[in-house]
Amino acid sequence: MKRSLFGRLWPNVTAVILFVGFVFPVYWMFATALKPTGDIISEDPVWFPTDITFEHFQRATGVDHFWTYVSNSLIVTVCAVAFALVIALAGAFALARMRFKGRRGFVIGFMLAQMAPWEVMIIAMYMIVRDASMLNSLLPLTVFYMMMILPFTILTLRGFVAAVPRELEEAAMVDGCTRSQAFLKVILPLLAPGLMSTSLFGFITAWNEFPLVLVLNKEAESQTLPLWLSSFQTAFGNDWGATMAASSLFAVPILILFVFLQRRAVSGLTAGAVKG
Amino acid sequence: MKRRLISAIGVAGMMISLAACGGDNGDGDGKAGADGYAGQTLTVWVMDGSSPDQWQKDVAAAFEKKTKAKVKFQIQQWNGIQQKLTTALSEENPPDVFEIGNTQTPAYAKTGGLADLADLKSEIGGEWTASLNESSIFEGKQYAAPWYFANRVVLYNKKVWADAGIKDTPKTRDEFYADLKQIGEKTDAEPIYLPGQNWYHFVGLTIGEGVQLVKEQDGKYVSNLADPKVAAAMETYKKFQALSKAPKDKDEATPQQGEVFGKGNVGAFIGMGWEAGIAIKANPKIEKEIGYFTIPGATADKPEGVFLGGSNLAVAAGSKKQELAKEFLKIALSDTYEGELAKLNGVIPNKEALQSNLKGNEVAEAAAPAAAGGGTTPLIPEWAAVENAPNPVKTYMTAVLNGKSPAAAAKQVEDEFNKRLAQQQ
């Protein structure tokens, strides 16, 4: 099938326009963060920062407790994702590979759980944590974040597990492995891409969460980065340089993670994400 | 289980649970041991910008010297403070002492979250100015201690005014407007930075018109925004706001107007004296350019009405360090430190006798003439709900500034306003 010049051109032109549209906000965030203030509040935008400055980053990171927020965010996010993956993997394996009474109920149950609008239940969660005397601690945050991502993780992993050929498992068992050995030695390695791509969603969710931490943790020592970022609007006024520097710093870990895991995520998600 | 029982007994149960709380406090660690209160730390919430670092440092030193305990100041933002304070007061470890706005005090007094300070009042409060202490008293009991009071002034950039060829500060509202106009014509500066929702200034204007934002009707409080005098106040606001490029749907804290002013290209803004500090922090070079004058009223003999803002210091009823908290109040509100705060921030102290600290203070001298005609929003517990975002008064202001007639805007927000005033407590 031959295509006309127009037929070959328009997809590429559209793609370029789309590329610019999708990248521009991200670009503008970094560009603003690196520009001197005079270039940020100028009547005509400076499209390409020429004299690069790091003063905004210094201001954004110079806030009290900045490194506490960073480490809290990392601890909470990594732990929540790790717990969710382990718990979900066990459940997903059962749902994908075994037959038992009530399987359908479990699947529907997790789909319902996935719909939970957490933001509206904050006061209930607050009162539970308060009455358990666990305010200003990272533990409730971790377990609640874990729960926020657990249903999606189970349903997604179920797809990945189902996609691993049963024959491989059986072959391993013929070779004398027990079922759990077969799982560890054969299935788990094949699931690695799936685990990675599923974890991306968890990372984003846990990294972003702020309504809950806002009410649970009033002490700076137990707060996380989203609060730091959202406080910029008031604390720094219309200092867009520092605000964008903070946004950049906040986004960079996730951006790196995505670009790094992107290929695997994409290949895996076909099997996985749509299982929701 | 215990809680369910309480609910069953109802009001009587409430009293019991309160008494139980009181009992808990006694045997806590709030008592002075042989070594004073050594090893303890008192948590104090103060609002952003209200007390200078120097003051905090001095008070902390004096407090530690006297009690051997430490004090930890935690700076809070006004934005969302009620939500934060309410939950904090319900917790096991609430802030022991906290600053609370005078208009919000009655509502919190009513919740039972504030400790009774009757003994403190009799010990150190004999000379407290009665009118300033009014907001701390609820149903005859002293629930907070008056800390400081202030009203807004005009902060202006001397250089911009000189550039525009203006020699004297204005004495009437019309002169003020004419001066600002002249700045707009003769310089590239923005004449005044006045965001659409500086509602404290608007309240001041209504006080100047001699009218309140709420009225009593059949024993209930309802919106009074439809009053023609409120409309007149809003028209004044609108006239000045038209000279500003500031957003019509933002208040004076987003962004901090002091920061905008600090950039040096704004003629004036209406704010608290200490907001100059924010400008100076943003741009130290601005310091020598900042001047202050009383907000001019309709005639030269009577300055504009102002909102008499103020803060009280309260002790959480749930604090386990009641005694220590009172020790702190005794120091913070002592003549030395109350006087220091007045001097540093140019705010009105809680005693007449301490007013001498304001002598020669530019801010205080600009603020003082208007203070006599100042007022507050009604000091009723129903009021606090009105201030929760989205504040209907702010909505009203933005609507008028965007072209609605004051009457139509009043009608638009009335339901919401009344709903909040009638909100079940």
Add this chain to the structure above:
Amino acid sequence: MTVQTERPPSGPVDVAKTTPGRSGGGRPATGKRPGALVPYLLLLPACAATVLLLGWPLLKDVLLSFQNLNMAQLIQHVTEWNGVENYRQVLTGEDFWRVTLRSILFTAVNVVLIMVAGTLIGLLLARLGKRMRITLMMGLVLAWAMPVVAASTVYQWLFAQRFGVVNWVLDKLGWHSMADYSWTSSQMSTFFVVTLLIVWMSIPFVAINLYAATTTIPSELYEAASLDGAGVWKSFTTVTMPFLRPFLYATTFLEVIWVFKAFVQVFTINGGGPDRLTEILPVYAYIEGVGNQHYGMGAAIAVLTILILLGLTAYYLRIVLKQEEDEL
């Protein structure tokens, strides 16, 4: 589940093809006596977590919705039951129904935009040459990976009244009244910004996954279709669409959930303003409950919000229910 028709391109496709999840009919390893409890044990942690961490707050929320819980009650830990009073007030007031309608419209508009644009971009990806495809994919991934808090901050800056780049561009394009336009000043302009933000962040998920799904369509199907004389459009409707349908269902379901719950975007851009005109249900529940310190009322709205979301997704849940049944 029909969505299992998709297989990962990374996996050994030809093997996978023969194992659509139900091949091992009567194998002894599954579900026999000694292992009968195994699936339940494997699911136990997940279920325990769900009951404890989701079920408990949910139950608590339902209980709160029957209480008069305001500042005083919260501070003093007092429980005051007031029956269905909260529900009566919410359901008889105009606000709730207005917000509900707005939420549903908002969700519908966003999901339609996301699905249509996402599908088109996904199909475009399939048509592009390799280099161009990877470029566009990188762009999509960057937008996808932007954390929502950072993204909404960036959008506020793009649409800032002063020095915002969008206003500058519109001004230069000849639309001078937009030079100092405040995007947060009206309901529609606020929704425009929020919608743009949500659509921008959500398209990549749909587009990239849809593209990946098209790569798994066996090429024999197209060959067969073209042998039957099908044109481009015909083979699209007879081969591509049927293959993608389950995928589209599942993605739409996810997007409905995510858009309906778009609390952070709406709240950070304009706090539900101006004049409460852009509040969607979760924001409304938050402002009435936490913001207005009317916690019992907020809990009642929360319960109603959950019920409405269930209603919106009921259709899809029914499909799933049927499919799972067929499979067993």
